Amino acid sequence: MTISRHALLGTALALSAVAAMPAARAGTAEDRGLAIAEEMARRDAGWGDSTVAVTMILGNREGETSTRALRIRSLEVVDADRGDKSLIVFDRPRDVGGTALLSHTHIHDADDQWLYLPALKRVKRVSSKNKSGPFVGSEFAFEDLLAHEVVKYGYKWLRDESCGEGARLRCFVVERYPKYEESGYTRHVVWIDVEEYRPLRIDYFDRKGARLKTMTLTDYRAYAPENAKTYWRAHLWDMENHQTGKTTRLAFGAYDFRTGLNDRAFTSSRLTRVR
Amino acid sequence: MRVNLQAPVSATDWRGRRSAPWRYALCMALPLLQACSTTPTGEWNLSGEIAAEMRYFAHTPRFAGQDDNIEFSPSGFVQPEIVYEWNDGDDRITLKPYFRWDADDDNRTHGDLREANWLHIGADWDLVVGIDRVFWGVTEARHLVDIINQVDQVEDIDEEDRLGQPMINLRLQRDIGTFSFFVLPGFRKRTFPDASARLRGALAIDDDDPSYDSGADERHVDLAGRWAHSFGNWDLGLAHFHGTSREPRLLPRAEPGGGVILRPHYDQIDQTSLDAQFTHDAWLLKLEALTRSGHGDRFAAAVAGFEYTFFQVMETDADIGLLGEYLYDGREDAPTAPPTIFDDDVFVGTRLTLNDTQDTALLLGLVVDVNNQSTMKFVELERRLGDDWTFELEARLFNDVDDNDALNNFRDDDFVTLRSTRHF
Numbered sequence: 001m002t003i004s005r006h007a008l009l010g011t012a013l014a015l016s017a018v019a020a021m022p023a024a025r026a027g028t029a030e031d032r033g034l035a036i037a038e039e040m041a042r043r044d045a046g047w048g049d050s051t052v053a054v055t056m057i058l059g060n061r062e063g064e065t066s067t068r069a070l071r072i073r074s075l076e077v078v079d080a081d082r083g084d085k086s087l088i089v090f091d092r093p094r095d096v097g098g099t100a101l102l103s104h105t106h107i108h109d110a111d112d113q114w115l116y117l118p119a120l121k122r123v124k125r126v127s128s129k130n131k132s133g134p135f136v137g138s139e140f141a142f143e144d145l146l147a148h149e150v151v152k153y154g155y156k157w158l159r160d161e162s163c164g165e166g167a168r169l170r171c172f173v174v175e176r177y178p179k180y181e182e183s184g185y186t187r188h189v190v191w192i193d194v195e196e197y198r199p200l201r202i203d204y205f206d207r208k209g210a211r212l213k214t215m216t217l218t219d220y221r222a223y224a225p226e227n228a229k230t231y232w233r234a235h236l237w238d239m240e241n242h243q244t245g246k247t248t249r250l251a252f253g254a255y256d257f258r259t260g261l262n263d264r265a266f267t268s269s270r271l272t273r274v275r
Numbered sequence: 276m277r278v279n280l281q282a283p284v285s286a287t288d289w290r291g292r293r294s295a296p297w298r299y300a301l302c303m304a305l306p307l308l309q310a311c312s313t314t315p316t317g318e319w320n321l322s323g324e325i326a327a328e329m330r331y332f333a334h335t336p337r338f339a340g341q342d343d344n345i346e347f348s349p350s351g352f353v354q355p356e357i358v359y360e361w362n363d364g365d366d367r368i369t370l371k372p373y374f375r376w377d378a379d380d381d382n383r384t385h386g387d388l389r390e391a392n393w394l395h396i397g398a399d400w401d402l403v404v405g406i407d408r409v410f411w412g413v414t415e416a417r418h419l420v421d422i423i424n425q426v427d428q429v430e431d432i433d434e435e436d437r438l439g440q441p442m443i444n445l446r447l448q449r450d451i452g453t454f455s456f457f458v459l460p461g462f463r464k465r466t467f468p469d470a471s472a473r474l475r476g477a478l479a480i481d482d483d484d485p486s487y488d489s490g491a492d493e494r495h496v497d498l499a500g501r502w503a504h505s506f507g508n509w510d511l512g513l514a515h516f517h518g519t520s521r522e523p524r525l526l527p528r529a530e531p532g533g534g535v536i537l538r539p540h541y542d543q544i545d546q547t548s549l550d551a552q553f554t555h556d557a558w559l560l561k562l563e564a565l566t567r568s569g570h571g572d573r574f575a576a577a578v579a580g581f582e583y584t585f586f587q588v589m590e591t592d593a594d595i596g597l598l599g600e601y602l603y604d605g606r607e608d609a610p611t612a613p614p615t616i617f618d619d620d621v622f623v624g625t626r627l628t629l630n631d632t633q634d635t636a637l638l639l640g641l642v643v644d645v646n647n648q649s650t651m652k653f654v655e656l657e658r659r660l661g662d663d664w665t666f667e668l669e670a671r672l673f674n675d676v677d678d679n680d681a682l683n684n685f686r687d688d689d690f691v692t693l694r695s696t697r698h699f
Contacts, residue, residue: 058632060632066632066662067662092662093659093662093663093698094322094662094663094698094699095324095659095663095665095696095698096634097322097698110555110556112505112554114505120408120410120435121408121409121410122410122412123410124413125413125505125510125552125554125559126554126559127554127556127557127558127559127584129556129557129584129586130557130584130586130587130594132586132587133586133587133592133594133630134592134630136634137630137631137632137633137634184587264398264399264448267448267453267505268505268510269446269448269453269503269505270401270448272410273394273396273401275358275360275364275367
């Protein structure tokens, strides 16, 4: 009796999931992968702007840790050719306190990046080619932090399977191929829950095809800024490097949405005024 | 961590309003106007650094009057920064005093207000009133067009340390770029090493008794304007400066007791400058150029160069950057202009960054005079220790220096600096 009730519940959940996203059913594995990515993007569209404080905890194989603190301000750009804008301001370690990195992402062209060095009060345009190197000595590359514009990747749906903590959720498992040259990866494998289209886990494969890193995204919280949509944000991003044993945790504070940030807050000339 | 005591309501009020600069000034002047009322609570932040330094000079000094016993020379500095922010960060008062103590150079023992200003950020404009530091430029070997702040020459000979400059700086952000206007009351004299100190040159400089072109002396109010814009792969800046030259001419003066000292003279100049950077792939192409009148005949100067970075070399996390710049200065056409070591020189350098947890970085470089091969070599190594300490090693070596090159002033002053800094 108990068993059949669970089975029934499971079927009902699966049915409702399928009904909610017809896009994920039809076509080739590539079509299904792309449809899932597009649905993810559609559900996350319209957030406007956000600010969040992040603590970064770096750990090595010996269990030693060091900590960084930074703040991320982001601006959604609703334009087919231009990606979002972001501003990362470092608070710790203290010797780099006040250093800021401004990024304008582009869909088809290379991104624009400026670095602000507070000791000299100097703004320096830097090469955006280095997407795959370690970000401030962590296990995250800059490309791991960026929002994933749909057209920057190719896709392939692999399978659906149980996922998440205690395997309580259902996930699409989708392969994603970076189309931009600067990527350090040949592919990602992404677990996306079928209910809310949230990425729960990403495996990164290096240029030789070997699994390099795994990121696990947990502590999802729902935000509902003014427009009645719900935006999910993971507050713990745990990256493990399988080849070095090093780890990095990003612990996000509460997000503030719609704080009134606009284009002018994301210009290179404003960098000297950033704190 | 920073604690924000600001009530968010008033902040959105201010941010949403596209207030004109004059309107804000009125509100500041008449704080009782109800429409201008803001929440008085804000946010305090104290940070800064304190450092201990040891300089080692490899040779005995060359010139008469310099202390023969200075081989190891200890020094230290403290630079706290106190910031008070309100209006959700749109208003900010910054106080950044600096004090250095030096065991051997009385002039290097000095204090300065690097910053003491009020900043207001409007919707598409911002305003700074008070003492501030402003950086212009793109090149590495020489900061040719960077003219707002006077060089704090006793700190180092690389002209990167600057004295705080009193100013009113209004900036307007427009679609065609950012326009900055500067009113600069109060001239800052360049600092020079003491008569008995190292790195002072052949003749001692009496920096207490300068002379000026302007009848207003150091009270001349200088003016400057700049347009800067980023578009596509380009970052451009065009600027004009009108006022007291930051570089003094050094005029010899016979002393009553015999001997000669140098007395700084500050001309009134007009300088128009361009700085440009083109960024593509791993390339940065850079140009700084200026034309200046006021030291006699008008002359031009330029620095042009590149930076190319190999990222993640040999499949490690390390980056290696290559830098090259050509430096030209036409002031030999204006014989009365202040001398420069960068008249016809080439800079080559390499920068290694390990991208490790400690942010280890190494810079090696040399600047060679094309005509007489006078060479300055430098090494800069930096690494963080723990969370709050950084450790730096800097060396400067002068080789094959021609008697007529401006570098001759430093030819026996090869030195190594070790610095340990606690950040708080």
